[in-house]
Amino acid sequence: MCFMRIPQQNKKMTLLDGKKVSNDIKDEIAEEVKKMKANGEKVPHLAAVIVGSDGASLTYVGSKVRACERVGFESTMVRLSNTTSEIELLDKIEELNNNDDIDGFIIQLPLPPQIDTQKVLMAVNPDKDVDGFHPMNFGKMALDMSTFIPATPFGILELLDRYNVTTKGKHTVVIGRSHIVGRPMSILMGRKGFPGNSTVTLTHSHTKNITQITSQADIIISALGVPNFLKAEMVKEDAVVIDVGITRVADESSPKGYVITGDVDFENVSKKASFITPVPGGVGPMTIAMLLKNTLLARERHRARK
Ligand SMILES: NC(=O)C1=CN([C@@H]2O[C@H](COP(=O)(O)OP(=O)(O)OC[C@H]3O[C@@H](n4cnc5c(N)ncnc54)[C@H](OP(=O)(O)O)[C@@H]3O)[C@@H](O)[C@H]2O)C=CC1
Ligand SMILES: Nc1nc(=O)c2c([nH]1)NC[C@@H]1CN(c3ccc(C(=O)N[C@@H](CCC(=O)O)C(=O)O)cc3)C=[N+]21
Numbered sequence: 488m489c490f491m492r493i494p495q496q497n498k499k500m501t502l503l504d505g506k507k508v509s510n511d512i513k514d515e516i517a518e519e520v521k522k523m524k525a526n527g528e529k530v531p532h533l534a535a536v537i538v539g540s541d542g543a544s545l546t547y548v549g550s551k552v553r554a555c556e557r558v559g560f561e562s563t564m565v566r567l568s569n570t571t572s573e574i575e576l577l578d579k580i581e582e583l584n585n586n587d588d589i590d591g592f593i594i595q596l597p598l599p600p601q602i603d604t605q606k607v608l609m610a611v612n613p614d615k616d617v618d619g620f621h622p623m624n625f626g627k628m629a630l631d632m633s634t635f636i637p638a639t640p641f642g643i644l645e646l647l648d649r650y651n652v653t654t655k656g657k658h659t660v661v662i663g664r665s666h667i668v669g670r671p672m673s674i675l676m677g678r679k680g681f682p683g684n685s686t687v688t689l690t691h692s693h694t695k696n697i698t699q700i701t702s703q704a705d706i707i708i709s710a711l712g713v714p715n716f717l718k719a720e721m722v723k724e725d726a727v728v729i730d731v732g733i734t735r736v737a738d739e740s741s742p743k744g745y746v747i748t749g750d751v752d753f754e755n756v757s758k759k760a761s762f763i764t765p766v767p768g769g770v771g772p773m774t775i776a777m778l779l780k781n782t783l784l785a786r787e788r789h790r791a792r793k
Contacts, residue, residue, distance in 0.1 A: 532561040
């Protein structure tokens with residue numbers, strides 16, 4: 488008997504284009520700012536505090552400042568040296584808390600080892616906490632109360648929403664339990680409402696047989712920071728794959744000397760997935776857009792308190 492090799496049909500896969508959607512969101516925000524200006528109102532003002540001179544952190548904060556300019560926000564970058572003490576940083580935070588011109592601010596993470604991150608995040612006025620990292624805001628999020636949702640999980644929800652990806656009744660597997668991505672993501676996907684109503688499994692470095700778990704997932708959200716961790720054999724046919732990972736991998740052939748690499752083996756996983764985010768151009772730009780959205784919200788709430 489002769490076996491003929493039947494060429495696999497190119498199945499339909501949708502790229503979740505974070506770059507495009509983030510531009511749409513920025514356009515929407517820019518419209519709001521125009522209206523504010525036309526009404527003679529103060530425009531939103533975001534400040535970003537960066538301690539030290541880590542290259543990746545400077546790049547992110549730079550993109551945040553540029554994004555503010557693009558939508559018409561005011562922005563302030565506060566740069567502190569790598570040797571800044573915890574007290575000095577807490578003083579700066581107090582100053583930003585009391586500065587009535589500033590609607591929201593973020594403390595870029597990670598912080599140098601002499602500084603206790605938890606203590607610093609607790610010092611941010613929850614009304615200005617546009618990262619949504621203060622325990623009060625995190626608690627509100629977990630209790631379905633209106634608050635600032637951390638920008639990366641918020642961006643992922645928005646992306647799923649704008650592409651009408653069904654989450655209800657689906658099994659979502661989150662990889663990584665960080666306070667800024669994995670943990671809030673697991674809470675949000677399991678919430679009542681849309682996008683949500685998912686059955687969530689949260690995995691981490693102590694998870695056993697992770698392939699067995701990811702293979703059962705309808706939706707995989709990978710946020711561990713290990714390049715090409717998620718391989719095709721770990722993914723079910725037609726799964727939705729969200730790649731949060733951003734790692735700079737040295738590459739002499741590229742102009743910058745490195746390439747940005749996600750957690751997902753995109754080349755092979757994209758052949759099985761129904762929806763997938765690219766890296767770069769997926770979750771990263773959405774994070775920035777949602778930070779702007781939170782800042783707009785902070786401005787509106789600030790005005791309402793007056
Ligand atoms: N695109 C974007 O906008 C953003 C991207 N990122 C990127 O996302 C990635 C994750 O960052 P972040 O959320 O801060 O996470 P962290 O680096 O703080 O934590 C990583 C998590 O992954 C888990 N983990 C590590 N190795 C494994 C493994 N082999 N199997 C399963 N789980 C594992 C860890 O488990 P344990 O808890 O047991 O240690 C931990 O929970 C990074 O690449 C970061 O750069 C982060 C924020 C925003
Ligand atoms: N307080 C705080 N809030 C954060 O939201 C926060 C933080 N600290 N620390 C670090 C992580 C990481 N993060 C990213 C934001 C944008 C891109 C992004 O725009 N990425 C582009 C590529 C960027 C590049 O070329 O380097 C992309 O994926 O297309 C990536 C990562 C926010 N974080």
